[in-house]
Amino acid sequence: MSLVTGWLATAIVLLLAAPVATVDAQLSERPPRVGVLWPTDSSNNPLFDAFLQGLRDLGWVEGRNIVIERRSAEGRTDRLPDLAADLVRLKVDVILTGSTPAATAARKTTGAIPIVMGTSGDPVRLGLVSSLAHPGGNVTGLTYDVDLQTISKMLELLKEAIPNVRRVALLLHPDNPAHAMATRDISTASHLLGIQLQVLKARDSKEIGAAFSVMTRARPGAVLVMTDAVFTQHRAELRDLAAKSRLPVMYGQRLYPEVGGLMSYGVDLRASFRQSATYVDKILKGARPADLPIEQPTKYEFVVNLKTAKALGLAIPQSVLLRTDQLID
Numbered sequence: 469m470s471l472v473t474g475w476l477a478t479a480i481v482l483l484l485a486a487p488v489a490t491v492d493a494q495l496s497e498r499p500p501r502v503g504v505l506w507p508t509d510s511s512n513n514p515l516f517d518a519f520l521q522g523l524r525d526l527g528w529v530e531g532r533n534i535v536i537e538r539r540s541a542e543g544r545t546d547r548l549p550d551l552a553a554d555l556v557r558l559k560v561d562v563i564l565t566g567s568t569p570a571a572t573a574a575r576k577t578t579g580a581i582p583i584v585m586g587t588s589g590d591p592v593r594l595g596l597v598s599s600l601a602h603p604g605g606n607v608t609g610l611t612y613d614v615d616l617q618t619i620s621k622m623l624e625l626l627k628e629a630i631p632n633v634r635r636v637a638l639l640l641h642p643d644n645p646a647h648a649m650a651t652r653d654i655s656t657a658s659h660l661l662g663i664q665l666q667v668l669k670a671r672d673s674k675e676i677g678a679a680f681s682v683m684t685r686a687r688p689g690a691v692l693v694m695t696d697a698v699f700t701q702h703r704a705e706l707r708d709l710a711a712k713s714r715l716p717v718m719y720g721q722r723l724y725p726e727v728g729g730l731m732s733y734g735v736d737l738r739a740s741f742r743q744s745a746t747y748v749d750k751i752l753k754g755a756r757p758a759d760l761p762i763e764q765p766t767k768y769e770f771v772v773n774l775k776t777a778k779a780l781g782l783a784i785p786q787s788v789l790l791r792t793d794q795l796i797d
Contacts, residue, residue: 500562500752501535503555503581505574507567507697508543514723515700518738519564519586522745528752541570543672543698545643548573556581562751564744565609567697568646571596575607582757584747585609587740589646591762600762608757609747610740612765614646614695614720616653622733623661625770625791626690626718629731629784633689635664637715639679641696642669650694673702680709688715695720695734703727707776716780725773725796730780735765769793 510516520530528534537560539551552574555563562582565571568589575583575596583606590613591597598604600611627633638654640647651667658665666688668679676699683691693699693706700723707728710717719725720734747760773796777784789795 499533499535501537501558501560502748502752503537503558503560503563504539505548505552505555505563505565505570506538506540507545507548507570508540508701510538510540510566513701515566515586515737515741518741519745522742523748525742526745526749528745528749543701545569545671549577552577562748564748566741568594568644570697571607571609572645575605579606581606582751583607583609584744584751584757585611585762586744587612587737589613589644589649590615593649594645597762600764602758603760603762604758606757608760608762609744610763610765612695612735612737612740614650614653614734616657618734618768619650619654620657620660621768622692622718622720623657623663625731625733625788626692626716627661627663629772629788630690630716630782631785633663635666635686635688637666637668637679637683637686637688637691639676639691639693639699640667640669641671641694641698643671644694644696647694647696670699672698673705676702676705677709680713680715683715684713691715691717693717693719693724695737703729711776711779714780716777716782722769722771722794725771725776728773728776730776730782731770731772733770734768736767736769739767740765771796773797 530536537558539555541547541551548570556578563574564584564586565574566586571585571588588611591611596607666686668682670676670679703724704727716730719729719732721737722732725732770792771794772792775797
C-alpha cells in the first residue's frame with residue numbers, strides 16, 4: 469500500500485468514527501433526569517417549590533443542567549404505581565417522592581433507581597429501609613413520623629387551648645399507610661387525656677365535605693386533621709368548612725394557619741423538601757442511597773391564627789399563646 473493510499477484509508481476511518489465520538493460526547497453531557505412522583509398537582513405547590521429552590525441553591529436549574537420529569541396522581545393514590553412505572557421506563561437517575569403512598573409505590577416498582585423521600589411516615593415500620601442510620605437499599609431522604617409523642621402533644625395543646633373539649637373528630641386519609649400505623653398511637657393518646665375520638669376518613673374534596681357534614685351534626689369539641697398531601701392541597705377548603713361549621717381545628721403543619729386555619733403543631737415540610745434536594749444532589753454526584761442516613765425532624769412549631777380564633781369566639785389562654793412559635797394576626 470502506498471503512502472497516499474494509507475493516508476486516505478486512515479482519513480476515511482477517522483471520518484466514519486467522528487459521528488460516533490460526537491454522539492458519545494453528547495451522551496456523556498446529557499443532563500441528569502430527576503423523576504418526581506407527586507400525590508397531587510405539583511404546580512403552585514409550596515412543598516414542590518421548596519424542592520426546586522433547594523436544587524437552585526445547589527446549582528441545579530431546570531431546563532439548563534437538569535431535567536425534571538413530573539408525574540402527578542392528582543389526588544388519586546391508585547394511580548401512583550402506574551406513574552412510578554412510567555418513571556422507571558424513562559430510566560430517570562433518581563426519583564423524588566412527595567408523600568408516604570408515593571414512596572411506597574416507588575419502592576414497590578423499583579429496587580434499582582435511587583428514591584429520595586421528601587417526607588414519609590416511619591420508613592422502617594413501612595418496610596422501605598432497614599434502619600434510619602443505614603437504609604441499606606435504594607431509598608433514603610427525610611421522614612416525618614406522627615408518633616405517640618407528636619399526637620399526644622397535638623391533643624394536649626388542643627385541650628389546653630379549648631379546656632372544655634371532650635370529643636375530638638379525627639380526619640384521616642384511608643389510603644395513607646402512615647395514618648393506619650398512627651391510629652393506635654392516637655387512640656392511646658386520646659384515652660390518656662380523657663378525649664373521645666370520632667374517626668372520619670376522606671380521599672378527596674367531596675369526601676372532605678361529607679366528613680364535615682357528619683361533624684356538624686355530631687358537634688365534636690374540636691377537630692384534628694392528620695397531615696396528608698390531599699388535605700394540604702385542599703387546605704383552603706378545610707379552612708372554609710371549619711369556619712362554616714364553627715369548629716376549631718388542629719393541623720399538622722403551619723401551611724394551614726397561614727391560610728386561615730386555627731392552629732398547627734408539627735414540622736414545616738417546606739424545609740424538609742428543600743433539604744431533600746441535597747440528597748438528590750449527592751446521588752447525582754455518585755453517592756449511594758444505602759449510605760445516606762435518613763433525617764428526622766428536630767424542630768416542631770406551634771402556630772396559632774388569632775384572627776381565626778376571634779372569628780370562632782375562642783379565648784385561647786395566655787399560657788398557651790406564650791408557648792407559640794408564631795402568632796398570626
